[in-house]
């Protein structure tokens with residue numbers, strides 16, 4: 001089982017970790033700052049720096065799978081092509097420094113948080129979601145048309161209002177008593193541990209509250225210039241909203 005440091009602090013860019021397994025899928029660590037693909041959010045890329053200074057490039061991060069294909073509590077760091085030499089130097093038990101591509105992750109965090117703002121602006125159930133470093137899309141289960149400029153203005157207003165984001169948790173029973181908290185038809189909150197992670201945006205005014213396991217910025221102002229680039233009628237009952245960045249300078253990585 002990999003300790004997922006990004007769940008409590010999405011701003012951690014690196015950590016020391018021990019290699020617990022090297023498999024066909026990739027490298028499993030005892031703890032990591034790498035987010036594995038899930039909930040529509042892309043897996044992180046970055047590097048593992050070995051004790052001798054060798055840099056092993058990581059292209060993607062996935063949840064581990066058992067022999068039957070079921071997800072495990074392991075987080076697997078998938079090496080980029082051409083890493084055979086670095087991989088040959090790595091063995092189970094070694095200590096490495098795991099470092100994410102922060103610029104890429106920060107874009108994912110900004111887009112991901114912006115999708116929560118869309119949930120506030122479009123109070124309909126979501127039946128699809130994809131968050132990449134270059135764009136995000138959210139599919140709403142609805143038949144009414146949506147207006148691109150109105151949504152872009154709505155996002156800009158919520159970003160400028162600098163609403164804080166907090167991570168909380170509720171019990172399975174609390175979620176059962178408040179089924180409307182689940183806004184996604186396609187991604188069900190992970191159950192079984194008895195507690196479910198929630199994301200809360202807003203202080204005096206509640207902007208959004210829903211179970212979510214992804215990585216987010218701490219305040220909506222950090223989302224910056226995100227705009228709606230496209231609205232598509234994906235099917236008779238699905239409206240797809242695509243988000244992109246307006247061109248601005250990237251912020252520096254935290255120390």
Ligand SMILES: [Zn+2]
Pocket residue numbers: 112113116199212213214215216
């Ligand atoms: Zn989220």
